[in-house]
Amino acid sequence: MTSLYVHVPFCTVRCGYCDFNTYTLNRAGISYDDYLTALAHELERAATTFGSGTVLDTVFCGGGTPTLLGAGLGQVLELIRQHFTLAPDAEVSTEANPETLTPALLQVLRGAGYNRISIGMQSANPQVLHTLGRVHTPGRAVAAVQEAKAAGFDNINLDLIYGTPGESLGEWLDSLGAALETQPTHLSAYALTLAPHTPLARRIARGSTPAITEDDLADKYLAAEALLASAGFSNYEVSNWALPARECRHNLAYWLGANWWGAGPGAHSHRADTRWWNVRNPRRWADLLAAGKSPSAGVETLNAAAQATEQVMLRLRLASGLPLQLLPASTADLVAGYVSDNLARVNGDSLVLTPTGRLLADRISLELVSN
Ligand SMILES: C[S@@+](CC[C@H](N)C(=O)[O-])C[C@H]1O[C@@H](n2cnc3c(N)ncnc32)[C@H](O)[C@@H]1O
Ligand code: SF4
Structure with missing residues (x-):
């Protein structure tokens, strides 16, 4: 895709x-x-x-x-x-x-x-x-x-x-x-x-x-x-x-980690494990392209751990939820706590935030990835 x-x-x-x-x-x-x-x-x-x-x-x-x-x-x-x-x-x-x-x-x-x-x-x-x-x-x-x-x-x-x-x-x-x-x-x-x-x-x-x-x-x-x-x-x-x-x-x-090209000043792109982003200034962006050069200002390769962290942060925001297999076993107590506090529920193989949990989506992701 x-x-x-x-x-x-x-x-x-x-x-x-x-x-x-x-x-x-x-x-x-x-x-x-x-x-x-x-x-x-x-x-x-x-x-x-x-x-x-x-x-x-x-x-x-x-x-x-x-x-x-x-x-x-x-x-x-x-x-x-x-x-x-x-x-x-x-x-x-x-x-x-x-x-x-x-x-x-x-x-x-x-x-x-x-x-x-x-x-x-x-x-x-x-x-x-x-x-x-x-x-x-x-x-x-x-x-x-x-x-x-x-x-x-x-x-x-x-x-x-x-x-x-x-x-x-x-x-x-x-x-x-x-x-x-x-x-x-x-x-x-x-x-x-x-x-x-x-x-x-x-x-x-x-x-x-x-x-x-x-x-x-x-x-x-x-x-x-x-x-x-x-x-x-x-x-x-x-x-x-x-x-x-x-x-x-x-x-x-x-949110599901597809490949995309972002064109234009400051736009971000993502392909497989690599992401890159363009210079933000429109004049500089246009000048680089006119000179036949890449308008990219930086590039980053995500290792497996960084990719997993990103997946947790993005998937937890979705109603389809975070596949539990993306979480290490060490987070089991945290997950059980969210469920008993009505911040999340387990739906099949996924952890899905409740409306109250969605208010705390960023904090919950941080806790899960830093555990
Ligand atoms: C690029 S703008 C959409 C199109 C158009 N520029 C506009 O504002 O009508 C994307 C949306 O981001 C939201 N947005 C922008 N800055 C925001 C902020 N500081 N806090 C919350 N939402 C923001 C606005 O709802 C805005 O419509
Ligand atoms: S400054 Fe532009 S992009 Fe930002 S919200 Fe206003 S109209 Fe939209």
Whole structure:
């Protein structure tokens, strides 16, 4: 199974909470055309490494804001097709900011071959959107879903963020309700996490914005799980819910250890026991490729122990659970403790976290791998 990720490093504005490798156009150092030229070079390199004729099962354009490329996002898929074969049932996703979507662009994207769209809604509450520094109104994301459906998309995700300072539990449930009303097939709900240098983290550190609390995040996660489960969505990964058979196959490929190429500035790639990552700066990335050089900034080979650790951390986040055979016998007491504390259950040959356990997924993985 092979996947391709394409990182598009442009945003109209940088949201105050975001730590992704993205730039406004005046800071990126490259134009959209420069980006497409460099991407063509990187895809050629990828096809040489993975073997031309490699069949891609999933493609995911993320960012950043891929939809800022406009019709150029259709060209991205054409470039991919020049170097790879898309499986007949390939999942081809793009992320999108609500304010960048128009009915015309959605039709171009659907016509180009995208069959899944992931829209950054974040919240249905104007005050929460304001605190997050989002530039769209709550209604814009809802309208964008209807426009995507009219253009022929039937696989639609909405991204939501919970735990924004000042957001009440009721407001969070209202946001979930508004998202559900649009009848998406998939919902991602992320706990707001802040890198210290982000503008929102600085405002919290100064005391001008209230702090985020673990208790608030836990209450909102459990409330989300209860509401979404009652609406027929399964929490197949800690932050992701889907209707039956609508899980994001691309993200599952990451979590299950498939091979993928990440193209674009700062993108990460993985093949067998090797991972590598590109330089983050878009200009430097484009210059290296223009000079016929690899844009890779580093490479790492994982030994068997490191691979096992990674598997534990990823698999424990999935509803399918962690195969017990991946755990050494020395963890038996820990596992029994999680089960008796209702943090996990044993389902067949796998250890599966309960909703309360999923709140502690990172801590539990750490305990299991350091035992
Ligand atoms: C690349 S963005 C999606 C597309 C688009 N750029 C947007 O924001 O609408 C991926 C998602 O990551 C989530 N995200 C980004 N930074 C986050 C943070 N600091 N804490 C929690 N979620 C975050 C948001 O839900 C966002 O929609
Ligand atoms: S959340 Fe999305 S739109 Fe906002 S800065 Fe990050 S990538 Fe860009």
